Amino acid sequence: MTDGPIRLTVLVDNTPGPGLRNDWGLSILVETSGWRSLFDADTDPAVLEFNVEKLGVDLASLDYAVLSHYHFDHTGGFSYVAAKRPGLTIYVPPGPVDSLKALGLRPVITERTTRVAAGAHVIGPLEAWRGFYEQAFAVELPNDKILVLVGCSHPGADKLAKRAAEDTGMGIHAVLGGYHSPPSSVIDRVAEMADKVCPGHCSGEAAKNYAASRYPDKYCEIRTGLRMEFGNP
Ligand SMILES: [Fe+2]
């Protein structure tokens, strides 16, 4: 488990936040007392840079990053990340790592669920379609549950969440990130497993509205600039 509170800052999401820039993409900063990590890096390095500076967060002291999958709306801003933090270790699914190496990052391919830091697990990867993989990022909370961060959920947000629960042996507090316009059955299965259902990025209004109306006590909204804190110090 991770000591102290876990802080998330949504640097970019499809849904705008006041005074910030946004586009179609996702990037979330995760901070604990022991490490600082970036999950995905949005589409546009200029958008990411603008929000990082406006929000006053520091990417130069990142300990590592996690890439969910090789789509531009998750990889695009890594050129900015590499400029701020050269040589950063980035846990990636199998795929075209050379583009990240060329930026001066240090990609490490995760072939299976891997503990990458105290209370931090890269989950999967799951095959979304032939030869294309996506992984999730699970962070242990002081209440012995996990947060599950998902990028686009091409293999299914429910499947990524299920794998996270199985591989960590822990219950799920929240599933946050892109659910990729899922059918309502996917939302239902996530809601069965998790205390909180937090569809952002590519989830779509229909899925968000379904989650909010069907599970009002579990729904949480994701938008650019949102800061969330989990657990007690
Ligand atoms: Fe995406």
Ligand SMILES: [Fe+2]
């Ligand atoms: Fe994607």
